[in-house]
Amino acid sequence: MKQVNIGLLGLGNIGTGTYKTLEMNREHIRRKTGLDFNIARILEKDVDRDRGISVSKDIFTQNPDDIWNDPNIDIVVELLGGVEPATTFMLDALGHGKHVVTANKAAVAANYEALTEAAAKNNVMFRFEASVGGGIPILNALTTALLANEYEEIMGILNGTTNYILTKMTEEDLPYADALKEAQAKGFAEADPTADVEGEDVANKLSILMSLIFGKRVLPADIPTTGITQITKADIESAAADDCVIKLIAAAFKRGDEVTYFIQPTLLNKDHPLASVGNEFNAIFVRGNAVDDLMFYGKGAGPLPTGSAVMGDVIEIGRAIAKGAAFD
Amino acid sequence: MKQVNIGLLGLGNIGTGTYKTLEMNREHIRRKTGLDFNIARILEKDVDRDRGISVSKDIFTQNPDDIWNDPNIDIVVELLGGVEPATTFMLDALGHGKHVVTANKAAVAANYEALTEAAAKNNVMFRFEASVGGGIPILNALTTALLANEYEEIMGILNGTTNYILTKMTEEDLPYADALKEAQAKGFAEADPTADVEGEDVANKLSILMSLIFGKRVLPADIPTTGITQITKADIESAAADDCVIKLIAAAFKRGDEVTYFIQPTLLNKDHPLASVGNEFNAIFVRGNAVDDLMFYGKGAGPLPTGSAVMGDVIEIGRAIAKGAAFD
Numbered sequence: 001m002k003q004v005n006i007g008l009l010g011l012g013n014i015g016t017g018t019y020k021t022l023e024m025n026r027e028h029i030r031r032k033t034g035l036d037f038n039i040a041r042i043l044e045k046d047v048d049r050d051r052g053i054s055v056s057k058d059i060f061t062q063n064p065d066d067i068w069n070d071p072n073i074d075i076v077v078e079l080l081g082g083v084e085p086a087t088t089f090m091l092d093a094l095g096h097g098k099h100v101v102t103a104n105k106a107a108v109a110a111n112y113e114a115l116t117e118a119a120a121k122n123n124v125m126f127r128f129e130a131s132v133g134g135g136i137p138i139l140n141a142l143t144t145a146l147l148a149n150e151y152e153e154i155m156g157i158l159n160g161t162t163n164y165i166l167t168k169m170t171e172e173d174l175p176y177a178d179a180l181k182e183a184q185a186k187g188f189a190e191a192d193p194t195a196d197v198e199g200e201d202v203a204n205k206l207s208i209l210m211s212l213i214f215g216k217r218v219l220p221a222d223i224p225t226t227g228i229t230q231i232t233k234a235d236i237e238s239a240a241a242d243d244c245v246i247k248l249i250a251a252a253f254k255r256g257d258e259v260t261y262f263i264q265p266t267l268l269n270k271d272h273p274l275a276s277v278g279n280e281f282n283a284i285f286v287r288g289n290a291v292d293d294l295m296f297y298g299k300g301a302g303p304l305p306t307g308s309a310v311m312g313d314v315i316e317i318g319r320a321i322a323k324g325a326a327f328d
Numbered sequence: 329m330k331q332v333n334i335g336l337l338g339l340g341n342i343g344t345g346t347y348k349t350l351e352m353n354r355e356h357i358r359r360k361t362g363l364d365f366n367i368a369r370i371l372e373k374d375v376d377r378d379r380g381i382s383v384s385k386d387i388f389t390q391n392p393d394d395i396w397n398d399p400n401i402d403i404v405v406e407l408l409g410g411v412e413p414a415t416t417f418m419l420d421a422l423g424h425g426k427h428v429v430t431a432n433k434a435a436v437a438a439n440y441e442a443l444t445e446a447a448a449k450n451n452v453m454f455r456f457e458a459s460v461g462g463g464i465p466i467l468n469a470l471t472t473a474l475l476a477n478e479y480e481e482i483m484g485i486l487n488g489t490t491n492y493i494l495t496k497m498t499e500e501d502l503p504y505a506d507a508l509k510e511a512q513a514k515g516f517a518e519a520d521p522t523a524d525v526e527g528e529d530v531a532n533k534l535s536i537l538m539s540l541i542f543g544k545r546v547l548p549a550d551i552p553t554t555g556i557t558q559i560t561k562a563d564i565e566s567a568a569a570d571d572c573v574i575k576l577i578a579a580a581f582k583r584g585d586e587v588t589y590f591i592q593p594t595l596l597n598k599d600h601p602l603a604s605v606g607n608e609f610n611a612i613f614v615r616g617n618a619v620d621d622l623m624f625y626g627k628g629a630g631p632l633p634t635g636s637a638v639m640g641d642v643i644e645i646g647r648a649i650a651k652g653a654a655f656d
Contacts, residue, residue, distance in 0.1 A: 137473030145465030325653030
């Protein structure tokens with residue numbers, strides 16, 4: 001059985017989730033693909049932490065050159081997060097002829113052209129399904145099975161933290177501060193929740209979606225963005241009186257060559273497919289000129305759902321390698 | 329630009345929708361794929377019908393051998409519907425080394441092994457995304473981006489006619505007979521609605537899903553199936569009193585090696601993602617052991633949504649041809 005070797009950058013939450021996804025479903029993946037995926041090297045300082053997985057200490061390194069220069073490594077999986085050094089590492093990996101998979105929304109949004117161009121130049125694949133919508137296979141669908149459509153509209157609930165807070169405010173009549181505390185207690189919000197509640201996390205994801213489906217590059221900082229910190233109980237009640245709910249919506253609309261886009265708390269009629277997406281779930285609503293309305297719903301974060309998306313990309317690349325096809 | 333030539337079997341509603349999808353988005357598809365998809369021959373008796381499209385009469389034929397024996401034709405798209413002659417035609421096409429795309433749920437459900445084995449034997453691709461869930465790209469997602477998951481559960485609202493009827497019974501307090509009449513008036517139900525309301529249409533789709541994700545072959549007639557004709561206003565009201573709705577659910581659950589499956593009107597709590605899927609929409613809920621809960625929602629029928637799915641398959645095959653890859 002052909003082995004496909006992975007160099008993993010980072011063994012934090014998402015790295016561990018990816019490792020667990022592969023460990024848990026190794027036989028299943030072998031049976032379905034005829035390929036044996038193997039995590040051969042891991043770039044990670046913290047060798048000793050108990051992650052609930054068994055990893056040989058021999059495969060850890062603190063020198064990325066050990067991965068770039070290993071001719072056995074086919075795919076580099078970047079799960080460090082943050083723009084740097086992740087971007088530099090990915091460009092180095094692509095430059096050394098490695099296929100690259102990442103879950104890193106900040107790095108992809110900031111450096112979309114540089115990364116996609118480096119992949120094309122080196123005739124390798126670059127995939128980033130997990131960077132938008134966690135486990136939801138939205139990027140794959142938009143770029144393969146739905147490709148016969150011109151897209152007119154995309155709207156997403158792309159952040160589980162803010163959706164959880166708004167759901168609690170709506171269903172349990174909590175003020176923002178209490179709902180935030182509950183989200184923090186449940187692990188859905190960080191101690192410093194700024195990136196989530198101010199919409200910065202979502203801006204990365206909308207930037208990636210627009211690059212991909214409209215060919216329109218907008219840096220996250222250039223997307224008009226309003227978070228949820230000013231939403232009051234009175235706003236929620238007033239929405240309910242009009243048969244609406246308030247959701248933090250990332251939206252982009254294309255009319256002719258013009259794309260308009262924003263991230264803001266938005267009134268949605270209760271009949272809208274996105275209105276019933278509750279708690280920490282994410283969803284992406286898209287309208288194509290042939291397929292009409294579609295919605296994809298699922299877990300937008302978490303080690304295993306994100307691991308599912310990362311491994312989906314890894315498997316796609318492994319299959320392409322096995323076929324000896326040209327890469328794209 | 330490389331041309332990919334299609335032989336189309338049938339220019340009825342779905343054939344016309346596929347033709348229109350390609351016509352409407354031809355430039356977009358060229359730009360995205362670098363390929364020029366061309367409907368080169370059409371097997372169809374009714375040459376003169378006004379379909380709102382412009383087709384040269386020269387490309388019509390009534391002899392399928394004109395398609396099998398044309399070395400320029402790469403892909404045969406079967407949109408005749410019904411088990412025969414569609415199955416025989418698809419086997420003939422595969423035997424002549426043509427890739428095959430179909431929207432034909434009855435033929436795929438009845439002859440899944442014969443068709444997939446003929447494709448493998450002839451080293452060509454066989455795709456049938458449009459046979460389940462219309463425009464919703466569920467089969468592609470389950471077999472590519474989500475492949476790192478073992479699936480535990482799949483539940484679907486897979487028939488727009490029955491979902492429309494149940495929605496009207498619930499929202500407008502109509503008895504079954506009146507809701508059926510309204511569905512017929514709106515074009516969502518046929519004059520003889522048996523195949524829809526008795527669940528036969530859904531059985532084909534569940535059979536295909538189980539073959540694909542569980543490797544479990546169950547013929548449609550062997551799926552325990554109850555349609556919606558016995559549902560009363562009292563049932564709907566009693567469900568509502570328990571915070572539930574009634575949906576016609578096709579379900580398959582895997583525990584160990586055991587798969588249980590059924591199609592029946594089912595009480596869903598209003599919080600279930602499938603509960604808010606209304607009118608003629610379809611949705612598929614799936615749980616994977618890494619990705620957790622996912623739902624895909626969209627138009628399960630209609631010429632353009634189905635055309636979107638057919639063209640998605642055609643584009644996948646065209647790209648594989650252009651890459652010179654091995655086929656699967």
